[in-house]
Amino acid sequence: MTAGAIGTEHVDDAGAPDAPRPAQARVPPRPKKRKITLKTILLFTALGAVTLVFIYPFIWLLSASFKPQGEVFDNKILPETFTFDNYINVWQQAPMLLWLWNTIFVTVLAAVAVTISSALVAWGFSYFRFRGRNFLFGIVLATMMLPGAVTMIPQFLIWNNLGMVNTLTPLWAQNLFGSAFYIFLLRQFFLGLPRDLFDAAKIDGANNWTIFARVAAPLCKPALIITLIFEFQAAWTDLMRPLIYLRDSDKFTVPRGLKSLLDQYGFGGNWHWEIVVTASVITTIPMIILFFLGQRHFVQGIATTGTKG
Amino acid sequence: MTATTAASPGAPSDTSALRAKRISRRRNTRAALLFISPWIIGFLVFTAWPIIYSGYLSLTNYDVINDPEFIGLDNYQRMLEDPKIRLALWNTFYFTVLQVPLYVMVSLALALLLYKAGRSAGFFRTAFFLPKMTPPVAVGILLLLLFNGQDGLINTVLGWVGIDGPAWTTDPTWVKPGLILISLWSVGSSVIILLAALQNVPQEMYDSARVDGANWWQQTFKITLPMISGAIFFIFIVNTIAAFQTFTEAYTAYFGAGNTTYSNDAALFYVIYLFQQGFEFLNMGYASAMAWLLFLIIMVFTAVQMTISKRFVYYEGEQR
Numbered sequence: 001m002t003a004g005a006i007g008t009e010h011v012d013d014a015g016a017p018d019a020p021r022p023a024q025a026r027v028p029p030r031p032k033k034r035k036i037t038l039k040t041i042l043l044f045t046a047l048g049a050v051t052l053v054f055i056y057p058f059i060w061l062l063s064a065s066f067k068p069q070g071e072v073f074d075n076k077i078l079p080e081t082f083t084f085d086n087y088i089n090v091w092q093q094a095p096m097l098l099w100l101w102n103t104i105f106v107t108v109l110a111a112v113a114v115t116i117s118s119a120l121v122a123w124g125f126s127y128f129r130f131r132g133r134n135f136l137f138g139i140v141l142a143t144m145m146l147p148g149a150v151t152m153i154p155q156f157l158i159w160n161n162l163g164m165v166n167t168l169t170p171l172w173a174q175n176l177f178g179s180a181f182y183i184f185l186l187r188q189f190f191l192g193l194p195r196d197l198f199d200a201a202k203i204d205g206a207n208n209w210t211i212f213a214r215v216a217a218p219l220c221k222p223a224l225i226i227t228l229i230f231e232f233q234a235a236w237t238d239l240m241r242p243l244i245y246l247r248d249s250d251k252f253t254v255p256r257g258l259k260s261l262l263d264q265y266g267f268g269g270n271w272h273w274e275i276v277v278t279a280s281v282i283t284t285i286p287m288i289i290l291f292f293l294g295q296r297h298f299v300q301g302i303a304t305t306g307t308k309g
Numbered sequence: 310m311t312a313t314t315a316a317s318p319g320a321p322s323d324t325s326a327l328r329a330k331r332i333s334r335r336r337n338t339r340a341a342l343l344f345i346s347p348w349i350i351g352f353l354v355f356t357a358w359p360i361i362y363s364g365y366l367s368l369t370n371y372d373v374i375n376d377p378e379f380i381g382l383d384n385y386q387r388m389l390e391d392p393k394i395r396l397a398l399w400n401t402f403y404f405t406v407l408q409v410p411l412y413v414m415v416s417l418a419l420a421l422l423l424y425k426a427g428r429s430a431g432f433f434r435t436a437f438f439l440p441k442m443t444p445p446v447a448v449g450i451l452l453l454l455l456f457n458g459q460d461g462l463i464n465t466v467l468g469w470v471g472i473d474g475p476a477w478t479t480d481p482t483w484v485k486p487g488l489i490l491i492s493l494w495s496v497g498s499s500v501i502i503l504l505a506a507l508q509n510v511p512q513e514m515y516d517s518a519r520v521d522g523a524n525w526w527q528q529t530f531k532i533t534l535p536m537i538s539g540a541i542f543f544i545f546i547v548n549t550i551a552a553f554q555t556f557t558e559a560y561t562a563y564f565g566a567g568n569t570t571y572s573n574d575a576a577l578f579y580v581i582y583l584f585q586q587g588f589e590f591l592n593m594g595y596a597s598a599m600a601w602l603l604f605l606i607i608m609v610f611t612a613v614q615m616t617i618s619k620r621f622v623y624y625e626g627e628q629r
Binding site for chain 1 (some may be wrong): 334337338340341342343344345347348349350352353354355356358359360362363366373376396422423425426429433434436437438439440442443444445446447449450451453454455457460461462465492494497498500502503504505540543544550552553554555557560561565566570580583584588593596597599600601603604607608613
């Protein structure tokens, strides 16, 4: 599924109220026979127009990536001269496959590491009652408020002392220690599980680890998936840390590589916007695919963080 | 793993029940600490130590190569006199003060529209959320392309209605408005939060209001907005903190190697300048001092917002 495929669908019947998904639980039931009133028409016209605004940049980008150099800016939906050359050129100009591989390597490790570690910590905070628990959890929450700028430089110095600058390690290894936001999110889910279940497992002879791994974690699967895909997205789209930690272009992630392509072909006279545009498409498409695979989880996760926070 | 089987109540030795209880509690604490140990280690190494060290660095001159040289409060003194700090602060405030209210209003308007769409909301919600998946680097590039002063799509569209659009990406007056506009493209997650909040408002409240003859405006301002004020406030706070730290889109579009064509002062946001000082000019001490000022500013703004919100935000009694 590509951005364009979705996009065109939207343009054609932007106002049509087709419902690809079942209704939300709390949406009031609609009357059986719906009268098409002026209000409805206005509502869907407005929604269609907004949808167009949101989707059109994708269409524009995708279409521009198939246009030859001179026509990138012509603002036509369909390329006048359709060409695949840009994709071939990007592959020749930049180690795109290597960048993609680096990015996948970092994002998968980052997402898996943060999910496992945050789940362990969240479980520790939700299942056990011990002295200092609230105090420690207060610190977890407080760290969410701390701007990244404060810790950015010392963290760099730590990795620098470990000789890890210009490697991919700093981009994911900190995730082995959990992340405040996910600890908070997962703790909310763990707290929602019935305690009787754990007591029952305990009576059956399960130890703490078994209760966590065999009983609690499987029940929290939706929340764990949310954590995985949130972090995957965060790691994939990050630019600042790759800017700080990566030096050589064979270490770059795709966003970092895209920035270097922009510096090379977008600024400074050497104009090849078609290459920048095409690399943008390549950087974005994996995220679009991720979104469609995990759509339900995204929506659920975001709604949870916002309304129960 | 080593968190021994806590199920050992069947071993009452000669000790009192009280002692057994104490032992079990200690075991319990040990098991808990084992589970949260990744966070404790991570906190000490990657948060607590960096905070202390950053505080120390802010009192030094440090270029990574030579040892830090203690200079007292000179970095803070220098910040007072640095015109670029003033510029960066001004740009950042300008962006935050305009962007955050706009962002909240747009997401609120879209959420209200979506709520009305009923069953089809899911379809449109998907469309609204997609931009949020676009890597910020790509958003920065889209900004350069779509807001281009000559052939950009935005100005072409404006041209249709007879408006001669500005040079968004090169005219210093229009650089920040352009950045604000494109940031509105990613309101998707806020829309989802607000829609979820709207759907949680009990339908009966509207029903009884309608019986009492309340019109749409009255329902919106007397029921809807107060009932979702918690979610609105959440979005306000989170976005203010994010806006103060805005970096990637502006950095992509206006800074970096090879970019000598633009006068980019108009896009010099605080974190961009901090990044430049720390990692491009290697003034790690100065950058650390800058980080502390940012921290202070964010704390003050958040505290003010929290205080103000106490008057306006309604929380359901049973929640937390």
